[in-house]
Amino acid sequence: MxxxxxxxxxxxxxxxxxxTGEEASMQKFKLRTIVALSVAGTLGxxxxxxAQERKVERIEVTGSNIxxxxxxxxxxxxxxxxxxxxxxxxxxxxxxxxxMPINNFGQFSETTxxxxxxxxxxxxxxxxxxxxxxxxxxxxxxxxxxxxxxQNITVSFVDLNSIPIGAIERIEVLKDGASAxxxxxxxxxxxxIILRKDYKGVELSASYGEASAGDSAQQRYGLxxxxxxxxxxxxxxxxxLDYFKRDATMARDRDFSRNADQRARGGxxxxxxxxxxxxxxxxxxxxxxxxxxxxxxxxxxxxxxSGQTTCYFNFQVFIPLIPPTERQSAFxxxxxEFSPAISAFAEFGYNKNETEGTSAPTPAQQNLPVGHNSNPxxxxxxxxxxxxxxxxxxxxxxxxTTRVVAGVKGFGAGWDWEAAYSSAESDSANxxxxxxxxxxxxxxxxxxxxxxxxxxxxxxxLVDSLRASPFRLAVSTVKAFDAKASRxxxxxxxxxxxxxxxxxxxxxxxxxxxxxxxxxxLIVGSGGATASGDRKQKSLFGELSIPVLKNLEAQIxxxxxxxxxxxxxxxxxxxxxxxxxxxxxxxxxxxxxFRAPSLQELYLGQATSxxxxxxxxxxNSYTAAFGANDxxxxxxxxxxxxxxISQGNSALQPEESESSNIGIVWEIIPGLSMSAxxxxxxxxxxxxxxxxxxxxxxxxxxPGTVNRFAPSATDVLANSPGQLQGVGSxxxxxxxxxxxxxxxxxxxxxxxxxxxxxxxxxxGVVTLSSLTSHILTFRNTAVxxxxxxxRAGTYEFPRTTxxxxxxxxxxxxxxxxxxxxxxxxxxxxxxxxxxxxxxTTADAQVQYVGFKGLKLVFGVNNLENKAPPFSDNENDGYAxxxxxxxxxxxxxRVTYTFK
Numbered sequence: 059m060x061x062x063x064x065x066x067x068x069x070x071x072x073x074x075x076x077x078t079g080e081e082a083s084m085q086k087f088k089l090r091t092i093v094a095l096s097v098a099g100t101l102g103x104x105x106x107x108x109a110q111e112r113k114v115e116r117i118e119v120t121g122s123n124i125x126x127x128x129x130x131x132x133x134x135x136x137x138x139x140x141x142x143x144x145x146x147x148x149x150x151x152x153x154x155x156x157x158m159p160i161n162n163f164g165q166f167s168e169t170t171x172x173x174x175x176x177x178x179x180x181x182x183x184x185x186x187x188x189x190x191x192x193x194x195x196x197x198x199x200x201x202x203x204x205x206x207x208x209q210n211i212t213v214s215f216v217d218l219n220s221i222p223i224g225a226i227e228r229i230e231v232l233k234d235g236a237s238a239x240x241x242x243x244x245x246x247x248x249x250x251i252i253l254r255k256d257y258k259g260v261e262l263s264a265s266y267g268e269a270s271a272g273d274s275a276q277q278r279y280g281l282x283x284x285x286x287x288x289x290x291x292x293x294x295x296x297x298x299l300d301y302f303k304r305d306a307t308m309a310r311d312r313d314f315s316r317n318a319d320q321r322a323r324g325g326x327x328x329x330x331x332x333x334x335x336x337x338x339x340x341x342x343x344x345x346x347x348x349x350x351x352x353x354x355x356x357x358x359x360x361x362x363x364s365g366q367t368t369c370y371f372n373f374q375v376f377i378p379l380i381p382p383t384e385r386q387s388a389f390x391x392x393x394x395e396f397s398p399a400i401s402a403f404a405e406f407g408y409n410k411n412e413t414e415g416t417s418a419p420t421p422a423q424q425n426l427p428v429g430h431n432s433n434p435x436x437x438x439x440x441x442x443x444x445x446x447x448x449x450x451x452x453x454x455x456x457x458x459t460t461r462v463v464a465g466v467k468g469f470g471a472g473w474d475w476e477a478a479y480s481s482a483e484s485d486s487a488n489x490x491x492x493x494x495x496x497x498x499x500x501x502x503x504x505x506x507x508x509x510x511x512x513x514x515x516x517x518x519x520l521v522d523s524l525r526a527s528p529f530r531l532a533v534s535t536v537k538a539f540d541a542k543a544s545r546x547x548x549x550x551x552x553x554x555x556x557x558x559x560x561x562x563x564x565x566x567x568x569x570x571x572x573x574x575x576x577x578x579x580l581i582v583g584s585g586g587a588t589a590s591g592d593r594k595q596k597s598l599f600g601e602l603s604i605p606v607l608k609n610l611e612a613q614i615x616x617x618x619x620x621x622x623x624x625x626x627x628x629x630x631x632x633x634x635x636x637x638x639x640x641x642x643x644x645x646x647x648x649x650x651x652f653r654a655p656s657l658q659e660l661y662l663g664q665a666t667s668x669x670x671x672x673x674x675x676x677x678n679s680y681t682a683a684f685g686a687n688d689x690x691x692x693x694x695x696x697x698x699x700x701x702x703i704s705q706g707n708s709a710l711q712p713e714e715s716e717s718s719n720i721g722i723v724w725e726i727i728p729g730l731s732m733s734a735x736x737x738x739x740x741x742x743x744x745x746x747x748x749x750x751x752x753x754x755x756x757x758x759x760x761p762g763t764v765n766r767f768a769p770s771a772t773d774v775l776a777n778s779p780g781q782l783q784g785v786g787s788x789x790x791x792x793x794x795x796x797x798x799x800x801x802x803x804x805x806x807x808x809x810x811x812x813x814x815x816x817x818x819x820x821x822g823v824v825t826l827s828s829l830t831s832h833i834l835t836f837r838n839t840a841v842x843x844x845x846x847x848x849r850a851g852t853y854e855f856p857r858t859t860x861x862x863x864x865x866x867x868x869x870x871x872x873x874x875x876x877x878x879x880x881x882x883x884x885x886x887x888x889x890x891x892x893x894x895x896x897x898t899t900a901d902a903q904v905q906y907v908g909f910k911g912l913k914l915v916f917g918v919n920n921l922e923n924k925a926p927p928f929s930d931n932e933n934d935g936y937a938x939x940x941x942x943x944x945x946x947x948x949x950x951r952v953t954y955t956f957k
Contacts, residue, residue: 121234276304486532642723903918
């Protein structure tokens with residue numbers, strides 16, 4: 059169950075409400091201690107030092123640099139506790155965050171294969187659907203190194219898979235813009251992952267899970283050990299070791315995904331037209347009106363592609379829905395108290411993540427000369443073909459992440475202060491096998507050696523000569539020094555004014571390099587990207603907490619950033635919290651945010667890719683001249699792979715945003731509480747590539763980026779531009795695409811959180827909760843100058859996502875049932891408007907803690923073994939960014955703790 063900060067303490071506040079006199083003072087002190095211990099600040103000072111120096115315990119909450127007495131304030135915060143993570147039954151941080159209703163479009167994980175081809179095996183969070191690069195991810199309140207490979211080339215993000223779930227104490231999610239507090243990227247909000255600290259004792263854990271289909275096995279083992287009590291020994295040292303391994307879930311092992319031909323389910327045939335056996339592209343050549351398949355093409359594989367015959371290929375037999383993964387993690391933290399007012403701390407983290415990816419064998423389009431053993435025609439003929447004998451393309455992706463933090467903190471002269479140095483690095487190596495070298499292929503074709511029609515005639519040595527082993531190496535680093543201090547500045551009639559001041563200096567660097575063949579675009583059907591750049595950043599920030607009235611608090615924050623590349627940014631935030639009654643809090647905020655251009659967007663080298671698209675200007679001209687059904691029009695209007703280059707743009711400016719929130723937190727009756735928040739975000743100056751269609755239709759606006767051959771006689775007759783270069787085996791570049799500040803998007807919606815806790819006789823304590831996020835509007839466009847288009851309720855943008863749960867605690871036993879629901883959404887594939895049905899799954903869990911030091915857990919996710927609803931937008935037959943393909947999943951966990 060996911061609860062806002064207020065709900066976690068509402069019942070405690072009510073029960074511990076003081077009466078009068080000395081008893082009231084003691085109750086207040088106990089209350090503050092309970093709150094402080096349960097949501098201790100991400101950088102908190104040791105409890106003994108604070109207790110001796112100050113009479114009142116103050117805590118730090120994500121979204122503010124000012125420590126406060128009350129846990130609740132102007133910021134809407136969602137907290138996922140360690141217990142809630144365990145009840146989820148998740149093996150990764152991404153699985154936990156993926157269940158949050160506010161994490162939607164733009165998030166991705168290992169299951170998002172089609173939208174994550176440039177950073178396979180990784181996971182990222184996207185609050186409000188604004189994109190992974192608009193959500194700031196912190197670890198213990200500080201930045202992590204971005205993943206070295208940009209998702210889809212340039213999207214910078216923190217890989218959630220680099221954070222061991224066993225080391226997490228809780229996750230705090232700020233559902234509001236926070237650039238005034240934290241700087242760049244905090245447009246949609248902040249995810250602050252808090253790791254365990256000051257632990258004393260030893261904890262051992264082991265878990266195992268498996269799908270009812272007999273696959274997707276998952277195992278995890280953990281060790282947490284801590285020595286020293288800060289209150290007595292003045293020190294604490296804690297170590298966490300975590301091991302995780304998950305087997306693959308293959309597309310061929312699920313009914314809905316085993317075949318890309320989805321026509322039997324009411325969808326489309328999404329198989330590849332490049333098969334083995336292959337197809338001679340004879341249409342329009344030598345008097346042929348149609349293409350010709352190889353003689354051995356099975357009847358069930360013969361079909362029409364762009365109106366012409368082809369031999370289709372079902373690549374799904376090779377594809378994992380979820381790839382196999384293995385991770386090893388270590389986290390070490392130590393603290394030492396020099397005096398009651400000064401202490402030091404240090405953290406070290408290491409994570410190694412290895413993922414094995416598999417793709418179908420290489421598809422290719424190749425011209426066969428006259429006289430070639432596989433060309434039976436008296437003219438040069440192109441073929442579509444797939445190199446099954448070379449084998450499936452394999453990716454071994456290994457990422458090692460290291461992080462070191464060292465700092466001091468303390469209290470004196472009324473100031474809480476802290477200073478620290480941090481260094482984080484993400485090293486990734488993607489080593490690939492069974493790819494096809496274009497130079498080797500061209501040599502074999504020109505020599506007439508390789509047999510496409512009868513590949514069994516090719517020797518093993520000949521096939522091996524085609525193989526290429528491309529690689530990609532990336533390093534991303536961030537080094538920072540930060541210092542901040544807070545105190546009570548002055549006393550007003552309504553209470554003390556709090557102030558926080560801070561400074562940060564940061565250096566970021568990325569290097570993303572390819573093998574020589576990939577750099578030159580000489581790996582068949584595979585592109586690549588290189589990027590290298592660095593920048594420095596300095597910032598000053600300040601914050602005030604002003605008690606305007608006894609029951610009205612104002613937060614004012616501002617942060618000024620100076621970047622060595624694009625320039626400067628200054629962003630403010632204003633928020634109010636009004637305690638209308640002892641049980642009702644009303645809050646509102648306005649903030650401005652920004653996202654600095656990523657280093658990939660700024661410094662990306664020439665990234666070669668081969669997207670398939672229709673040359674719209676030529677298609678329009680031919681349609682107008684000859685009609686839509688003319689063979690010449692059909693040939694021109696068919697989709698083709700075009701050699702395309704993407705590159706960075708050092709003139710980019712930051713993306714910007716304006717955000718507003720208004721909400722309430724209300725304890726309706728004892729035990730029953732709710733919160734409701736309305737949000738509105740306007741995101742402008744977005745960095746995108748113009749769509750291919752827009753760029754082709756507006757060539758004059760992008761001079762030198764669209765490369766064509768001279769118009770043929772038929773082109774002149776149709777008043778059409780010439781054919782794009784870079785089609786098929788043509789080594790020229792057809793399209794050059796740069797990143798630009800182009801468009802904007804806007805969204806608003808409502809979050810609702812209900813919780814009811816009560817006791818039912820012998821049944822025990824029952825907790826009911828409901829967490830809902832509803833998108834009212836989400837409008838954007840990828841085409842500059844075009845009106846915004848409503849996306850809410852369209853593909854992968856469900857309007858409503860809800861998590862409902864019931865938990866029962868009865869002595870050593872606890873039971874839980876959770877229902878997760880997303881609403882239906884439309885999809886528009888191949889001009890046919892359909893719907894992806896709503897999807898609800900039920901998860902159940904039982905825990906037993908009746909044995910000393912031992913916790914036993916058994917759970918089942920997706921109790922009814924529901925398959926995800928059909929979607930004809932995906933080869934896998936389901937919407938893989940919103941739905942889970944595993945089916946019913948059983949798991950068990952044993953945890954033993956001894957002090």
